[in-house]
Amino acid sequence: MESKKKGAPPKLNKFMHQRNRYRTPPSFKKLATQYPEFREHCTYDLSGKVHLDFKNPKAVRALTTCLLDQDFGLKSLYLMTHAARYDSEHMVVGADIGVGAACIYPLLGAKQFGWCMLGTETDQLSYGSATTNVLNNNLQDRVFVKKVENGIILKGVLDEKEAQSQILESKLRRKQTEDADLSKNIDTTDSQTPTQTSQSEMKIDGSHCTSDSQSDKLKAVKNKNEELSTFFYDFTMCNPPFFSSEEEMDTMKKSRKDRGEPVSAATGAVHEKVTAGGEITFVTQMIKESQLLKDKIRIFTTLIGSKAHVKPIKTALNGANPTCSVLTEFCQGRTMRWGIAWSFDPTLHLDYVKSKKDIVTNKPLVLIMPRSLMTVYSVMAAWNMIKKWLQQLKAFKATWLHQRRKKREDMKKGMTTSKGKKEIEEHNSEENEATDHDITRLSLKRKRERLETSQLVEQNEEEQKRKNPKICVGSTYDENINGSGKALPMEQTSSKRSCSSHHLDILNSQSENSQEIGKQESLEIVQEKEKQHNLGNDKMERSDCILRCNFQVKQLGRLINMEAYFLDGSSGKDGLNQLLQFMRNQLTKPTP
Numbered sequence: 001m002e003s004k005k006k007g008a009p010p011k012l013n014k015f016m017h018q019r020n021r022y023r024t025p026p027s028f029k030k031l032a033t034q035y036p037e038f039r040e041h042c043t044y045d046l047s048g049k050v051h052l053d054f055k056n057p058k059a060v061r062a063l064t065t066c067l068l069d070q071d072f073g074l075k076s077l078y079l080m081t082h083a084a085r086y087d088s089e090h091m092v093v094g095a096d097i098g099v100g101a102a103c104i105y106p107l108l109g110a111k112q113f114g115w116c117m118l119g120t121e122t123d124q125l126s127y128g129s130a131t132t133n134v135l136n137n138n139l140q141d142r143v144f145v146k147k148v149e150n151g152i153i154l155k156g157v158l159d160e161k162e163a164q165s166q167i168l169e170s171k172l173r174r175k176q177t178e179d180a181d182l183s184k185n186i187d188t189t190d191s192q193t194p195t196q197t198s199q200s201e202m203k204i205d206g207s208h209c210t211s212d213s214q215s216d217k218l219k220a221v222k223n224k225n226e227e228l229s230t231f232f233y234d235f236t237m238c239n240p241p242f243f244s245s246e247e248e249m250d251t252m253k254k255s256r257k258d259r260g261e262p263v264s265a266a267t268g269a270v271h272e273k274v275t276a277g278g279e280i281t282f283v284t285q286m287i288k289e290s291q292l293l294k295d296k297i298r299i300f301t302t303l304i305g306s307k308a309h310v311k312p313i314k315t316a317l318n319g320a321n322p323t324c325s326v327l328t329e330f331c332q333g334r335t336m337r338w339g340i341a342w343s344f345d346p347t348l349h350l351d352y353v354k355s356k357k358d359i360v361t362n363k364p365l366v367l368i369m370p371r372s373l374m375t376v377y378s379v380m381a382a383w384n385m386i387k388k389w390l391q392q393l394k395a396f397k398a399t400w401l402h403q404r405r406k407k408r409e410d411m412k413k414g415m416t417t418s419k420g421k422k423e424i425e426e427h428n429s430e431e432n433e434a435t436d437h438d439i440t441r442l443s444l445k446r447k448r449e450r451l452e453t454s455q456l457v458e459q460n461e462e463e464q465k466r467k468n469p470k471i472c473v474g475s476t477y478d479e480n481i482n483g484s485g486k487a488l489p490m491e492q493t494s495s496k497r498s499c500s501s502h503h504l505d506i507l508n509s510q511s512e513n514s515q516e517i518g519k520q521e522s523l524e525i526v527q528e529k530e531k532q533h534n535l536g537n538d539k540m541e542r543s544d545c546i547l548r549c550n551f552q553v554k555q556l557g558r559l560i561n562m563e564a565y566f567l568d569g570s571s572g573k574d575g576l577n578q579l580l581q582f583m584r585n586q587l588t589k590p591t592p
């Protein structure tokens with residue numbers, strides 16, 4: 001019997017297989033709550049129902065990604081969509097180490113996201129079957145599978161020119177096809193069809209050009225060499241074999257306590273699960289090789305199948321000294337999994353990737369918005385109120401930051417005016433008095449900041465307008481955060497960090513469509529260390545962040561609540577508690 005509940009599946013769903021998990025459609029409301037990247041494509045009608053524009057490929061992609069994550073725990077792909085999103089013009093190139101017989105990840109990546117994928121495989125049988133799968137899905141133009149010898153992981157295959165050439169040619173063919181489609185639309189009367197044109201120019205290797213001109217061939221070879229010299233993979237992914245031997249595999253199976261089977265290999269053949277030295281050795285070698293290929297690969301990722309393996313792998317990773325890394329923990333079925341990503345690219349930030357478990361198990365602190373203290377009782381009014389408080393704090397941004405830096409620089413140069421010096425002295429003495437403020441325990445030198453802020457309010461406004469600083473959930477503080485409430489696409493994020501001592505920074509973002517799920521706000525308070533004044537220092541340690549949290553304003557029945565989720569920061573949840581106390585004080589403070 002079909003479910004007759006409201007929002008029942010569309011008619012076609014009854015033709016789906018009984019066990020098809022999408023026979024009952026996924027809850028968009030739930031997805032929108034859990035996944036900001038999905039939420040940004042949602043619209044809400046007056047009844048609060050969530051709608052998705054299925055004609056928008058980006059919206060469909062976001063839906064697929066979130067469902068893959070939610071229903072299949074395909075975290076690697078989730079991580080990768082961050083890479084994929086960074087530039088819609090850029091054709092993403094990825095590599096899957098050990099594709100297995102199904103070649104599932106490259107096929108999904110190519111089909112769902114349009115990525116170009118290189119897959120490697122040591123096992124002959126799996127290699128054969130993976131190649132057949134690629135052909136059966138007609139994806140041979142985007143997915144290239146290579147048979148590699150045992151012991152080869154990244155080096156010796158990803159730096160091979162042959163594979164890179166294939167990928168470049170594929171990219172070029174696609175570009176030419178797109179251009180041809182475009183010109184077909186523009187001029188359909190052309191005597192030579194665009195498809196013919198593109199076919200004749202397809203190969204970038206000079207020897208394949210149909211043109212007889214020698215100079216054309218030379219030009220093509222030169223172009224190809226240039227392209228090859230700048231070629232890079234956007235990411236690598238891997239679900240490594242887990243056990244070091246068949247014996248270990250059998251023993252572990254019998255005494256399975258804290259873990260299930262290695263990721264996705266429950267039904268796999270022995271070779272899929274066994275590698276000399278086991279998972280730790282495998283991933284450690286991958287990490288070492290990643291150092292050697294850091295200019296050719298942007299993001300390295302791998303799954304880890306056991307908690308016991310996480311620590312040694314993290315140690316190996318620390319030894320490699322990547323510019324950023326992230327470890328996520330998530331559930332796959334009933335077992336825990338780990339995903340690790342790292343990069344040597346100083347312009348990247350990976351630490352805003354949060355595991356679903358982190359989000360789910362993190363209980364919020366709640367601030368009930370009292371009806372009696374608000375003139376208009378609505379989510380929007382509550383939101384505006386909170387925004388005002390945050391703006392009070394946000395006002396410190398930029399002004400104080402740059403002013404202090406400037407003053408320090410001026411002082412160093414001996415250029416500080418007597419007025420400036422006096423101001424600094426005043427600030428310092430006031431700083432000592434400032435002991436009884438709502439959030440002094442968060443190291444707020446508020447008095448000093450207020451003085452500086454008021455002096456520079458105009459300059460600040462200008463600067464704010466220009467920079468429009470905002471931040472999103474779980475994103476590390478960066479001056480170059482855009483105004484959309486999302487972290488900037490990766491290639492746009494700056495390697496530059498703005499730093500000053502005891503700098504309090506509060507940045508916020510507002511979700512756009514949230515009558516239904518309320519409003520969201522992220523807050524980040526960053527205390528930066530003197531020693532990190534060097535702007536060239538690309539790393540900002542977690543300990544530099546006092547508090548990062550996420551706010552959601554919701555209407556639950558007749559009540560409006562603000563839920564504050566602790567993300568991280570050295571002040572811990574206590575810091576969040578204090579911030580909420582500050583807000584409570586603001587709420588009850590008599591209006592002047």
Ligand SMILES: C[S@@+](CC[C@H](N)C(=O)[O-])C[C@H]1O[C@@H](n2cnc3c(N)ncnc32)[C@H](O)[C@@H]1O
Nearest residue numbers: 098099100120121122123152239241264265272
């Ligand atoms: C755990 S399976 C993963 C298969 C598939 N990627 C998945 O997630 O379902 C590991 C695969 O890696 C392959 N493999 C082992 N060592 C390898 C290496 N050095 N390079 C490439 N593939 C390797 C194995 O043959 C096996 O197919």
